[in-house]
Amino acid sequence: xxxxxxxxxxxxMARDDRVVLLGEDVGHNGGVFRVTDGLLDxxxxxxxxxxxxxxxxxxxxxxxLSVAGLVPIAEIQFAGFSWQAYHQVNGQLARLRYRSRGRFxxxxxxxxxxxxxxxxxxxxxxxxxxxxxxTPGLKVVVPSTPSDAKGLLTSAVRDPDPVLFLEPIPLxxxxxxxxxxxxxxxxxxxARVVREPADAVVIAWGAMVPVACDAAxxxxxxxxxxxxxxxxxxxxxxxxxxxxxxxxRAGRVVVVxxxxxxxxxxxxxxxxxxxxxxxxxxxxxxxxxxxDLPAPVPLVEDWCRPDAARVVAALESSLDA
Amino acid sequence: xxxxxxxxxxxxxxxxAVPTAALHRALMEDMLLARRASERLWNLQRQGxxxxxxxxxxxxxxxxxxxxxLDLAIDxxxxxxxxxxxxxxxxxxxxxQVVMYWRGHPDGGRVPDGVLCLPPQxxxxxxxxxxxGLAWGLKLxxxxxxxxxxxxxxxxxxGDFAEGLNxxxxxxxxxxxxxxxxxxxxxxxxxxxxxxxxxTAKADAAxxxxxxxxxxxxxxxxxxxxxxxxxxxxGKGPMLLELITYRVAAHTNSDDPTRYIPEEELAAWxxxxxxxxxxxxxxxxxxxxxxxxxxxxxxxxARLERIIDAAFAHAVDPVSAFDHRNADGxxxxxxxxxxxAARLTSEPVPEENGVSWRP
Numbered sequence: 298x299x300x301x302x303x304x305x306x307x308x309x310m311a312r313d314d315r316v317v318l319l320g321e322d323v324g325h326n327g328g329v330f331r332v333t334d335g336l337l338d339x340x341x342x343x344x345x346x347x348x349x350x351x352x353x354x355x356x357x358x359x360x361x362l363s364v365a366g367l368v369p370i371a372e373i374q375f376a377g378f379s380w381q382a383y384h385q386v387n388g389q390l391a392r393l394r395y396r397s398r399g400r401f402x403x404x405x406x407x408x409x410x411x412x413x414x415x416x417x418x419x420x421x422x423x424x425x426x427x428x429x430x431x432t433p434g435l436k437v438v439v440p441s442t443p444s445d446a447k448g449l450l451t452s453a454v455r456d457p458d459p460v461l462f463l464e465p466i467p468l469x470x471x472x473x474x475x476x477x478x479x480x481x482x483x484x485x486x487x488a489r490v491v492r493e494p495a496d497a498v499v500i501a502w503g504a505m506v507p508v509a510c511d512a513a514x515x516x517x518x519x520x521x522x523x524x525x526x527x528x529x530x531x532x533x534x535x536x537x538x539x540x541x542x543x544x545x546r547a548g549r550v551v552v553v554x555x556x557x558x559x560x561x562x563x564x565x566x567x568x569x570x571x572x573x574x575x576x577x578x579x580x581x582x583x584x585x586x587x588x589d590l591p592a593p594v595p596l597v598e599d600w601c602r603p604d605a606a607r608v609v610a611a612l613e614s615s616l617d618a
Numbered sequence: 619x620x621x622x623x624x625x626x627x628x629x630x631x632x633x634x635a636v637p638t639a640a641l642h643r644a645l646m647e648d649m650l651l652a653r654r655a656s657e658r659l660w661n662l663q664r665q666g667x668x669x670x671x672x673x674x675x676x677x678x679x680x681x682x683x684x685x686x687x688l689d690l691a692i693d694x695x696x697x698x699x700x701x702x703x704x705x706x707x708x709x710x711x712x713x714x715q716v717v718m719y720w721r722g723h724p725d726g727g728r729v730p731d732g733v734l735c736l737p738p739q740x741x742x743x744x745x746x747x748x749x750x751g752l753a754w755g756l757k758l759x760x761x762x763x764x765x766x767x768x769x770x771x772x773x774x775x776x777g778d779f780a781e782g783l784n785x786x787x788x789x790x791x792x793x794x795x796x797x798x799x800x801x802x803x804x805x806x807x808x809x810x811x812x813x814x815x816x817x818t819a820k821a822d823a824a825x826x827x828x829x830x831x832x833x834x835x836x837x838x839x840x841x842x843x844x845x846x847x848x849x850x851x852x853g854k855g856p857m858l859l860e861l862i863t864y865r866v867a868a869h870t871n872s873d874d875p876t877r878y879i880p881e882e883e884l885a886a887w888x889x890x891x892x893x894x895x896x897x898x899x900x901x902x903x904x905x906x907x908x909x910x911x912x913x914x915x916x917x918x919x920a921r922l923e924r925i926i927d928a929a930f931a932h933a934v935d936p937v938s939a940f941d942h943r944n945a946d947g948x949x950x951x952x953x954x955x956x957x958x959a960a961r962l963t964s965e966p967v968p969e970e971n972g973v974s975w976r977p
Contacts, residue, residue, distance in 0.1 A: 325878045326805030349775035349811050350742055350803055416669045420740040588954045590943055595669040595722025600936035
């Protein structure tokens with residue numbers, strides 16, 4: 298996925314000379330995950346900027362760069378450090394168009410690696426999507442495959458409004474597929490049906506998508522049931538149409554996310570299903586989520602992050618209901 | 619803490635109250651231990667037994683000199699994440715906790731009772747307002763002591779640094795801010811971090827007096843930190859101390875500094891190694907010799923192995939991750955904890971990179 302993101306940034310910078318890249322260690326070091334490796338050499342110091350350690354200024358300056366006519370791609374080194382920019386994202390970036398009644402707008406993409414699974418220290422493994430999904434004016438995108446990373450990031454950069462692009466850390470090196478050559482655009486607000494449902498469906502995003510697929514395999518082996526998997530890809534705007542469609546076919550639903558359960562974005566998905574597809578449900582909707590704790594430290598993270606076993610248990614409970 | 623004790627790891631009293639020879643030996647021991655601990659934890663990380671390590675290599679004098687200038691019975695330490703290995707004066711149990719922290723153990727942030735120090739701060743700059751508040755609280759409650767916080771050159775670009783320092787200045791709180799200027803914030807050199815000529819200039823903006831010192835000269839650091847502490851403790855308000863040193867090792871095990879650090883610059887700073895310099899100075903003054911040095915190195919090795927063994931003797935109970943979120947757990951949290959406890963009895967427990975969570 299790292300290469301897909303890097304190539305997409307390069308393609309957008311080549312396509313549109315208004316696109317600039319800024320963040321901590323994105324230039325000479327090529328980013329701590331090497332996502333931006335080589336971009337400084339290719340596009341130069343007038344378009345790729347190593348910033349001071351100032352998340353609020355990275356996002357806040359992106360607001361100003363937008364007004365000046367540029368198209369910023371801002372990197373927050375780890376999503377857990379986006380809290381230092383939260384007031385700029387929620388209070389400023391997401392609402393300048395609204396506040397200025399359309400006079401100004403912010404075509405800003407804020408990229409941030411997020412989530413656990415690779416034994417990072419405190420504050421490096423937060424799953425941050427919920428508060429940002431609760432930020433009117435901000436689009437929230439989470440790819441789970443390299444192809445989608447390319448297609449969604451292309452859309453994000455070209456979007457006239459701000460997009461938070463959350464990159465699942467454990468998928469950086471492990472997610473692999475055949476990324477389409479050349480122009481590849483995935484429209485924001487479209488979920489992907491990874492596996493067609495018949496008996497139940499798991500709705501997930503980011504690093505939980507492969508976990509959902511593993512659970513679906515296990516259910517097929519154990520029970521011969523066909524469990525669908527939906528990758529939301531975009532949390533805001535939410536693809537209600539696809540969600541309703543799979544729920545109507547499956548009747549049984551499990552929603553999975555890595556962020557803590559309480560107030561998690563899964564609650565929004567569940568509430569939407571209840572409003573839009575209640576009479577298709579054959580069992581109570583189950584949620585499998587992170588525990589209501591700060592992001593777990595390395596020695597316990599495998600026990601605290603949702604895994605296939607927990608999703609299987611939730612699916613079995615749903616299938617038995 | 620009123621007596622000098624010779625046992626390794628025993629806290630020393632206030633630095634200016636002890637005989638010079640004992641203090642010199644303590645400074646050397648602390649620096650040697652920090653150096654060796656950086657190396658040992660680096661190797662343990664490579665073996666998959668430690669999750670992360672930010673080495674202190676080459677910057678030992680800056681931390682050791684400050685810590686030994688404080689009155690550890692009444693002064694609070696508010697560190698970020700690199701200095702802990704240089705805080706051997708806080709005792710072996712503290713260092714054991716530091717090793718647990720980098721192991722990724724849920725109890726790693728539990729600073730031992732009686733040690734006046736907050737857990738490592740990962741979120742850059744966040745610790746400065748905490749230290750301001752701590753110092754403010756000491757002042758409001760009429761308690762002695764100061765708060766001493768550490769921050770890297772890069773983190774001074776965070777808003778929290780400016781906000782915390784500014785508030786400290788306004789309230790004239792007993793706060794010492796130590797800027798560990800090691801030249802690099804991962805790949806960003808100080809010249810790209812700020813256009814300010816020095817980091818003391820940032821204190822000027824807050825109306826806070828500041829001094830710059832050679833952070834590789836442990837005696838210079840000690841003297842400057844003692845003077846700064848005296849100023850701060852006297853009720854005159856906060857001070858900032860900029861210690862100029864160099865990050866001769868990587869930012870952490872995840873970093874590859876060969877991508878960006880100029881070789882000549884690195885070589886020049888390696889030639890100014892703080893331990894080598896201090897050893898040469900003491901030897902030149904007739905206060906130290908090779909035999910004494912060798913004996914201390916051996917003692918430090920043994921002490922460190924005891925600390926590491928103790929840190930790895932702590933089992934990891936995944937259910938303990940549920941402890942301490944709040945004073946009490948709500949019903950939903952307790953249900954989640956019970957679910958995990960049930961899984962632990964029904965699922966096989968894997969080893970964590972070769973480290974069982976069971977002892």
